[in-house]
Amino acid sequence: MSTYLINHLRIPGGVPTEESLRYLEQVQATTEAYGAKWLVLDAEVQVLEGSWPGSVVLIEFPDAETAKTWYNSPEYQAILSLRVDHTINDLVLVDSVGPDFTVAGYARQIRTLLGQ
Numbered sequence: 001m002s003t004y005l006i007n008h009l010r011i012p013g014g015v016p017t018e019e020s021l022r023y024l025e026q027v028q029a030t031t032e033a034y035g036a037k038w039l040v041l042d043a044e045v046q047v048l049e050g051s052w053p054g055s056v057v058l059i060e061f062p063d064a065e066t067a068k069t070w071y072n073s074p075e076y077q078a079i080l081s082l083r084v085d086h087t088i089n090d091l092v093l094v095d096s097v098g099p100d101f102t103v104a105g106y107a108r109q110i111r112t113l114l115g116q
Contacts, residue, residue: 002096003064004039010054010088023082030079034070035062054088067093 011020028038040058061067070076083089 001063001098003061003067004094004096005057005059005061005067006092006094007057008052008054008090009057012086012088017086019082020086023079023086026079026082027076030073030075031059031070034066034073036060036067036070064093064095 016024031038037060038058039060040056042055042057045052045054045056059067061070
């Protein structure tokens, strides 16, 4: 089951630093050995509700363990400070739902757990 890395990215001042650009030039090479697919790198999000200052990065990994292994890899750790020292980030991993998932079925599971 795929796992997605989501980065809520904010660039102070709105202009990338030289270090941030060096990070961008190197980061994709660190993900390739882990089967990652870059799905979104968007500076312009369309907010429908609430607020979302900044942009979003979305990367698909084969599974959560692979994503964590990439994040902790020596190759990625060597460039990590180029990102975290120059941008504001909220990074999360989320697993995809299974092929038979339905939202109504999820609601039924919760009702069952609540004894309803």
